[in-house]
Amino acid sequence: MTGTPAPMNPAARAVATTPHSPTRRLVLLGSTGSIGTQTLEVIDRFPEVARVHGLAARGNRPELVAQQVLHHRPEHVVVSDPARAEAVEAAIGSACAAGIPAPQLAAGPDAVETLAGSLGAGDVVLNAITGSIGLLPTLAALASGARLALANKESLVVGGELVTRAAAEGQMLPVDSEHTAIAQALAGVRHDQIDHLVVTASGGPFRGRRREELTDVTPDQALAHPTWQMGRVITTNSATLVNKALEVIEACHLFDLPEERVQVAVHPQSIVHSMATLVDGSTIAQASPPDMRHAIGWALAHPEKLPGLAQALDFSSAQSWTFEPVDEDTFDAITLARAAHRAGAGAMAVYNAVNEEAVEAFFAGRLPFLGITALIRRVLEDPDRPRVTPADGVRALLDLEGWARAAARSALSTPEA
Structure with missing residues (x-):
């Protein structure tokens, strides 16, 4: 680095x-x-x-x-x-x-x-x-x-x-709290010294629930994030873990790593914002109270630090930090994103566009909560999905997004048999 x-x-x-x-x-x-x-x-x-x-x-x-x-x-x-x-x-x-x-x-x-x-x-x-x-x-x-x-x-x-x-x-x-954390953890670290990254997730409002417990989730419940105050789309994406899936792919591009070397761990306290594990087995973490001003100030003033920008951790009182694996049987957004990233050919553009349509449909009462990732999967698996390469340019990607949105709307009006 x-x-x-x-x-x-x-x-x-x-x-x-x-x-x-x-x-x-x-x-x-x-x-x-x-x-x-x-x-x-x-x-x-x-x-x-x-x-x-x-x-x-x-x-x-x-x-x-x-x-x-x-x-x-x-x-x-x-x-x-x-x-x-x-x-x-x-x-x-x-x-x-x-x-x-x-x-x-x-x-x-x-x-x-x-x-x-x-x-x-x-x-x-x-x-x-x-x-x-x-x-x-x-x-x-x-x-x-x-x-x-x-x-x-x-x-x-x-x-x-x-x-x-x-x-x-x-x-x-x-x-972004996660990627800013990784960037700080990797300061002074050569790329060939990185073994893998660990992106942390709060788990959202439905952490610990099984799939059958999410069939009747309402928009208000999806917006009840336990840690962060965010906009409607990002908060819903955090509830489905689509937001974490997007962050995994974002990390692949920012830090030039394949998706299998970007892991996810659920960390409900949202204190450790992400980690980097090096080839010698050591792990470097960045920790701070959940406050986006850390990430904003870091990017605006870099390489300077803004004194007193946000609250620091207080270790004078007892506290516990816990970590657990993601339940990808219940929350399949990350699995879907990894597969789309590996597939390439614009699949992540399709993933993102369909998700945006699905979130709108969820708030309009036209799609259940679990239907958000089900719709993403359905459009990704469409045999008629166009393929786009980076050489095709940005306009081709945007056209592909247009196709994905139209396909999502069509699927919403045509339930699977």
Whole structure:
């Protein structure tokens, strides 16, 4: 990784260092989501890290966008959903009525991509968009030369090889408790010294339940995560363990390892965020209270550390940390993702797209909880599934996603015999 005379490899992208500049500009994609709002809290406390140059949000919380504009004075705001742009513009206009200059406003997915690619070396783009719609902004940010702080795991899950090839050494840093933990554990470790990685999982709200106990799960129950406060899609993915499946594949790309060398362990306390086991049998773990500000601050300020960024562990009182294997008979999302990753040919793009459709169907009452991964499996096994290689490019991947979404909708309206 960083302490070797050996050539750099994709794993080094997660730990290589770049100069820290207090004058860097920040473009924040997904500013009104959980990661986005916490990123702005970090910037509030540590204004020397970056100044906010641009914000992008879906637009479903116009008053919050206006508050962010009023407080951080970005030069650009993009609303990804054009239908919501007028409401956001009105809210910003009201907030800026006291003579504060209003930012330039644009709308639509193309405008998000343009904003993501508008910076340059020494600046940072934090992509906190949820879903595969974050892939094109990720590629635009990498092409610009800016540092990419990546919270959009779907970029790597769907376009892994395209993204890692586009990233220069040290340009892409994960904003994820698990992958940030691995990157810190591997600082100074050569790639050939890694035996395997261990990604930890809280187990979600249904840890310990058997499959037959999950037949009547409701959306409210799926959203009752025991540790983290997250958005609807990510929280549901944590309940099905799809989120952990995506993180396994993300780790394969970030750290240049085959999926069989990325293990998963259930750790209900969510204190040890992930581990790396080396060839000599030693295991290095990163531990901290569950707080995404650790990952956000690490990616924004790297290689610096932000003092007092978040609470540290207190070892003055007794505590216990436990680990257990994943029940993959009950939660088959990880098994499905491993098989799709091995299959290649765009199978993970299909996996991710179908899951997004399945989650929406679950909340709409059209699919039971266990039907989410069943639908993923059904579409992956479709003999007519198109095959796409990295050489086909990003547009071919997006077309494949379109096919997968249509196939999922068709399957939802046509129950299996």
